Amino acid sequence: MEFTLDATCGNARATTIKTYHSTIKTPVFMPVGTAASVKALDTRDLIDLLDTHIILANTYHLYLRPGDEIVKEFGGLHGFTKYNRSFLTDSGGFQAFSLSDISKANDEGIEFQSHIDGSRHFFTPQKVLDIQYNLGSDIMMILDDLIALPATKERLKLSVVRTTKWAKASITYHKKMQERGIGRTQNIFAIIQGGVDPAFRRQSAQELTALDFDGFAIGGLSVGEESQAMYDTVAWTTQFMPANKPRYLMGVGTPEDIVEAIDRGIDMFDCVMPTRNARNGTIFTTFGRLNIKAARFKKDHRPIDENCSCYTCQNYSRGYLNHLFRAKELTYYRLASIHNLHYYLQLTKDAREAIIQGDYATFKKDFYARRSQ
Amino acid sequence: MEFTLDATCGNARATTIKTYHSTIKTPVFMPVGTAASVKALDTRDLIDLLDTHIILANTYHLYLRPGDEIVKEFGGLHGFTKYNRSFLTDSGGFQAFSLSDISKANDEGIEFQSHIDGSRHFFTPQKVLDIQYNLGSDIMMILDDLIALPATKERLKLSVVRTTKWAKASITYHKKMQERGIGRTQNIFAIIQGGVDPAFRRQSAQELTALDFDGFAIGGLSVGEESQAMYDTVAWTTQFMPANKPRYLMGVGTPEDIVEAIDRGIDMFDCVMPTRNARNGTIFTTFGRLNIKAARFKKDHRPIDENCSCYTCQNYSRGYLNHLFRAKELTYYRLASIHNLHYYLQLTKDAREAIIQGDYATFKKDFYARRSQ
Ligand SMILES: [Zn+2]
Ligand SMILES: [Zn+2]
Numbered sequence: 001m002e003f004t005l006d007a008t009c010g011n012a013r014a015t016t017i018k019t020y021h022s023t024i025k026t027p028v029f030m031p032v033g034t035a036a037s038v039k040a041l042d043t044r045d046l047i048d049l050l051d052t053h054i055i056l057a058n059t060y061h062l063y064l065r066p067g068d069e070i071v072k073e074f075g076g077l078h079g080f081t082k083y084n085r086s087f088l089t090d091s092g093g094f095q096a097f098s099l100s101d102i103s104k105a106n107d108e109g110i111e112f113q114s115h116i117d118g119s120r121h122f123f124t125p126q127k128v129l130d131i132q133y134n135l136g137s138d139i140m141m142i143l144d145d146l147i148a149l150p151a152t153k154e155r156l157k158l159s160v161v162r163t164t165k166w167a168k169a170s171i172t173y174h175k176k177m178q179e180r181g182i183g184r185t186q187n188i189f190a191i192i193q194g195g196v197d198p199a200f201r202r203q204s205a206q207e208l209t210a211l212d213f214d215g216f217a218i219g220g221l222s223v224g225e226e227s228q229a230m231y232d233t234v235a236w237t238t239q240f241m242p243a244n245k246p247r248y249l250m251g252v253g254t255p256e257d258i259v260e261a262i263d264r265g266i267d268m269f270d271c272v273m274p275t276r277n278a279r280n281g282t283i284f285t286t287f288g289r290l291n292i293k294a295a296r297f298k299k300d301h302r303p304i305d306e307n308c309s310c311y312t313c314q315n316y317s318r319g320y321l322n323h324l325f326r327a328k329e330l331t332y333y334r335l336a337s338i339h340n341l342h343y344y345l346q347l348t349k350d351a352r353e354a355i356i357q358g359d360y361a362t363f364k365k366d367f368y369a370r371r372s373q
Numbered sequence: 374m375e376f377t378l379d380a381t382c383g384n385a386r387a388t389t390i391k392t393y394h395s396t397i398k399t400p401v402f403m404p405v406g407t408a409a410s411v412k413a414l415d416t417r418d419l420i421d422l423l424d425t426h427i428i429l430a431n432t433y434h435l436y437l438r439p440g441d442e443i444v445k446e447f448g449g450l451h452g453f454t455k456y457n458r459s460f461l462t463d464s465g466g467f468q469a470f471s472l473s474d475i476s477k478a479n480d481e482g483i484e485f486q487s488h489i490d491g492s493r494h495f496f497t498p499q500k501v502l503d504i505q506y507n508l509g510s511d512i513m514m515i516l517d518d519l520i521a522l523p524a525t526k527e528r529l530k531l532s533v534v535r536t537t538k539w540a541k542a543s544i545t546y547h548k549k550m551q552e553r554g555i556g557r558t559q560n561i562f563a564i565i566q567g568g569v570d571p572a573f574r575r576q577s578a579q580e581l582t583a584l585d586f587d588g589f590a591i592g593g594l595s596v597g598e599e600s601q602a603m604y605d606t607v608a609w610t611t612q613f614m615p616a617n618k619p620r621y622l623m624g625v626g627t628p629e630d631i632v633e634a635i636d637r638g639i640d641m642f643d644c645v646m647p648t649r650n651a652r653n654g655t656i657f658t659t660f661g662r663l664n665i666k667a668a669r670f671k672k673d674h675r676p677i678d679e680n681c682s683c684y685t686c687q688n689y690s691r692g693y694l695n696h697l698f699r700a701k702e703l704t705y706y707r708l709a710s711i712h713n714l715h716y717y718l719q720l721t722k723d724a725r726e727a728i729i730q731g732d733y734a735t736f737k738k739d740f741y742a743r744r745s746q
Contacts, residue, residue: 035696035700036693036696037700037702037704039702039703040703040704040707041704042688042689042704042707042708043688043689044688061700065696065699066692066695066696066699070671070672070696073672074674074692080690080692080693080696082693298439298443299446315415315455316416316455317447317453319439319447319453320409320447320453320454323409323438323439323443323453324410327410327438329410329412330412330413330703330707331410331411331412333703334415335415
């Protein structure tokens with residue numbers, strides 16, 4: 001991975017990340033393609049209509065179905081999906097933790113039951129890398145010890161200690177595998193834990209950034225805490241993250257969250273919100289959220305957002321989308337997902353431009369001003 | 374409507390139909406866009422990926438939701454969907470008859486309850502044209518008296534008599550409306566009834582073709598009768614249909630049905646089969662049907678059909694489609710629908726080529742030979 005810091009503006013950063021498969025300009029939003037498919041879209045949509053340069057796929061889901069060995073046979077995620085730009089894969093730990101009825105972490109890893117067939121599995125730091133080698137992702141996330149918030153101080157401490165322990169096991173294993181010719185074009189990111197506790201966050205950041213990872217993520221946020229607590233934790237944690245490596249805030253968030261986190265030094269984002277909300281009828285626009293199923297849109301000839309250059313806004317009216325939603329037409333899900341993802345991608349693109357121009361403060365002010373009209 | 378008979382080969386015909394919005398080369402398959410959307414596809418898919426020149430929309434569905442008055446406000450179906458080629462709309466009678474719990478036909482029309490909210494409605498020959506004027510379709514179908522087969526001779530007779538009566542009312546009304554400047558670019562087709570009874574089919578065909586319609590359909594088939602009975606009825610009925618007007622077999626059918634009906638003089642087809650079967654996992658290919666969810670496709674790198682030039686076959690493997698189907702990914706529905714529709718469209722295109730070459734018999738023989746391999 002080549003990394004360039006292109007510009008800074010306060011704590012906000014514009015960077016360039018070059019993987020084996022693509023060049024990624026940050027801040028960047030990565031659409032979530034859970035089961036090797038961004039819901040309702042196909043690969044050509046992601047390239048030709050949305051010009052994404054990196055998307056996410058979920059290790060847990062692909063491990064269980066179709067199985068990482070099968071994905072490997074197709075030449076990894078790139079060959080399987082024909083998406084020839086970058087993939088980031090998570091470790092699978094989050095889903096093992098949240099989707100499984102039975103999920104137990106011990107010092108060696110996480111035991112869980114498949115949500116599909118109830119079969120039992122055990123994820124270790126090495127195991128989740130083996131899966132990700134098969135998936136062939138450009139950025140692999142290591143196994144971390146997730147906890148539900150609020151947590152006791154003891155549990156938080158254990159999470160930080162265990163996450164560092166697993167990170168050391170991961171980086172050691174990855175170096176060894178690369179020496180054997182496996183995962184040579186793949187990068188590996190560690191995940192900082194510590195809840196909303198400043199001391200634990202600092203400890204976790206310092207311990208992990210001392211290790212030779214290609215980038216660092218902040219995990220364990222956006223799990224129900226107040227927005228301000230999240231913003232404060234991000235601002236606090238990024239201080240201890242190296243300037244010369246990518247910074248990724250996992251699973252965040254609303255457009256507001258993204259604007260605030262960029263301001264606090266984050267480069268990379270992923271979230272199911274744009275696609276999931278699209279399917280529920282909630283549309284993101286430059287002037288705020290809009291509920292496409294509302295009766296007032298029935299006769300509305302305008303596009304969703306007159307400021308939007310997306311495929312959906314260039315072709316279809318609110319009235320037609322309102323109808324498609326009410327008639328439960330499958331076409332709706334694709335068109336709404338394209339718009340919402342375009343909105344998120346454009347937001348981070350515009351943020352980058354503002355950072356390069358050296359005026360992120362005005363960008364942020366305008367962002368809020370348009371939404372309160 | 375301009376109509377040209379380009380070539381014949383036995384009873385098979387290649388024709389050209391010019392409507393206000395497009396030029397349609399027949400034999401043609403018309404994808405079904407029930408609620409102003411071909412399920413899982415958008416308008417650009419229908420034009421850019423499938424190059425359809427005519428699609429169908431359902432009057433019953435659009436009358437109930439969003440309402441034909443709303444569609445009219447958007448400039449009819451063309452403005453509403455942005456599909457700027459031809460639309461054919463049915464009369465709504467079939468859905469009023471089949472989707473409603475309570476549906477009663479009398480000499481004036483069909484009374485029915487909405488399947489959406491239970492509200493009561495009454496379709497008359499004039500009413501269904503008024504709705505179709507609002508929809509702005511290029512080809513409007515008149516109200517006919519549908520019956521379930523098998524039916525008594527009395528009921529069949531009543532259907533034929535009533536259908537002729539409604540046809541006369543329809544054409545009279547349409548001429549009057551056109552004089553008033555309404556529906557001037559819209560064409561009107563009558564529907565021949567009579568079940569599988571040769572005498573009634575002849576009577577219905579003779580009575581209707583004596584009237585000044587732009588084209589004629591054969592209705593009331595593919596409702597459970599044997600294939601051979603359908604083929605015989607088509608062969609029998611087309612004898613009594615004018616050579617200089619389009620012939621449309623409604624709601625038919627399998628690829629085999631289409632190949633046989635073309636051989637018996639049919640020009641136009643519509644059916645939900647390619648899209649509905651796609652969603653259920655049944656894929657049409659030059660070598661027959663294929664069940665994409667079968668385990669044997671899990672590791673299959675080949676496209677669905679190596680002979681197919683569709684978007685899906687050009688981009689994705691059976692293995693990936695098998696995975697998307699099993700994971701219930703929305704993307705699957707679009708990709709499979711594109712392939713199945715492409716198959717149907719290519720089939721009618723190839724049939725046209727064979728008719729023009731003057732060797733439909735060889736085309737038909739090859740069609741069956743490839744499927745039995
Ligand atoms: Zn848009
Ligand atoms: Zn195909």
